[in-house]
Amino acid sequence: MNTLVPLLIVTASIGLISGFVIWIVGKLRLGLEVDGFGSAFMAGIVIAFVAGIITFILGIAGIMDGGGLIGGIVHLIISAIVLMISDRFLSGLKVAGFVGALLASLAIGAVYWLGGLLLGMLIT
Numbered sequence: 001m002n003t004l005v006p007l008l009i010v011t012a013s014i015g016l017i018s019g020f021v022i023w024i025v026g027k028l029r030l031g032l033e034v035d036g037f038g039s040a041f042m043a044g045i046v047i048a049f050v051a052g053i054i055t056f057i058l059g060i061a062g063i064m065d066g067g068g069l070i071g072g073i074v075h076l077i078i079s080a081i082v083l084m085i086s087d088r089f090l091s092g093l094k095v096a097g098f099v100g101a102l103l104a105s106l107a108i109g110a111v112y113w114l115g116g117l118l119l120g121m122l123i124t
Helices: 006-026 037-060 068-090 099-124
Strands: 032-034 094-096
Touching: 006 032, 006 037, 006 099, 032 037, 032 099, 037 068, 037 094, 068 094, 068 099, 094 099
Parallel strands: none
Antiparallel strands: 032 094
């Protein structure tokens, strides 16, 4: 019980941030569409969960080192696959094929990078 509450708080926080990013990318129509923020929030939680499982399994298998150019490419492909899987389970999320998922993954990564850059500038 002591670890369940923090885990739920972290999951909700990641879902909220990811949902906002997915909502932005959906509004820009960069490979995916969402019906509203509720759908984007649910997509964020599902995507974070599925991506975490896939990354964990690849890490155990020794395939994923998590860094460098190869790690970035692997993360991009995993993100695109997770978007396509999430499209099947979430009625409010529509992905335009693998190329659309790849484009959306690039856009989501760019928004995260820009957000981290701006946050870093505010903190220092």
